[in-house]
Amino acid sequence: MRRTTECTGCGLVLPVEAGAPAIPMNASPECAAVYAEVSGFEFQHPVMLRYHQLSVDAYGAQHAGRPTTPIRLGYALAGLWLALEHGFSGDEVRVIHHSMGHAEAWWPDFEPPAGRARITVHDVAEQGVRIGSSTGHATATRAWAADVWGVWTAERPQVGVEVEALLRRIFVCDGRQPLRGTVGPAGAVYRLVGLLD
Numbered sequence: 001m002r003r004t005t006e007c008t009g010c011g012l013v014l015p016v017e018a019g020a021p022a023i024p025m026n027a028s029p030e031c032a033a034v035y036a037e038v039s040g041f042e043f044q045h046p047v048m049l050r051y052h053q054l055s056v057d058a059y060g061a062q063h064a065g066r067p068t069t070p071i072r073l074g075y076a077l078a079g080l081w082l083a084l085e086h087g088f089s090g091d092e093v094r095v096i097h098h099s100m101g102h103a104e105a106w107w108p109d110f111e112p113p114a115g116r117a118r119i120t121v122h123d124v125a126e127q128g129v130r131i132g133s134s135t136g137h138a139t140a141t142r143a144w145a146a147d148v149w150g151v152w153t154a155e156r157p158q159v160g161v162e163v164e165a166l167l168r169r170i171f172v173c174d175g176r177q178p179l180r181g182t183v184g185p186a187g188a189v190y191r192l193v194g195l196l197d
């Protein structure tokens with residue numbers, strides 16, 4: 001019988017793969033390898049690339065805890081909040097991330113939930129890249145992100161408020177206004193500030 005590993009972040013149990021490289025996140029190398037497979041599929045198809053940001057953030061939020069960094073987790077939770085609660089596109093979320101800057105001492109310490117989402121990156125792989133289905137990938141990614149965010153909000157009902165406060169302090173209170181205008185990248189920040197005002 002092949003030996004298996006259990007991912008400390010998402011709980012995914014997979015056969016040990018000698019060649020799977022470790023990543024600086026709370027994830028098993030085998031889980032990270034599946035995530036790399038899913039990401040590779042997204043980069044093959046321009047249409048699916050719009051789901052890449054959502055999968056980056058779902059994976060980040062599902063693998064909270066050391067060595068996943070606070071900035072990675074802050075970005076992931078902000079991304080899920082913007083996409084799932086406020087309908088921001090992947091491109092818009094990416095712009096917001098770039099404008100958030102580096103984590104500072106006052107950023108909240110988001111304590112990971114004890115519970116686990118039912119859906120993992122393995123489900124996304126099985127329904128997308130492994131059967132060559134872009135629609136399956138899209139549907140599974142949305143369900144995955146919603147499942148991960150649902151676990152956070154069920155156990156940490158204040159997480160949305162904390163994310164909002166983080167973004168408010170960065171984009172409104174500190175007066176950071178690197179971008180002006182209402183179209184393109186600036187439009188995403190403009191829309192966010194409107195949401196927070």
Ligand SMILES: [Zn+2]
Nearest residue numbers: 007009010031
């Ligand atoms: Zn995992």
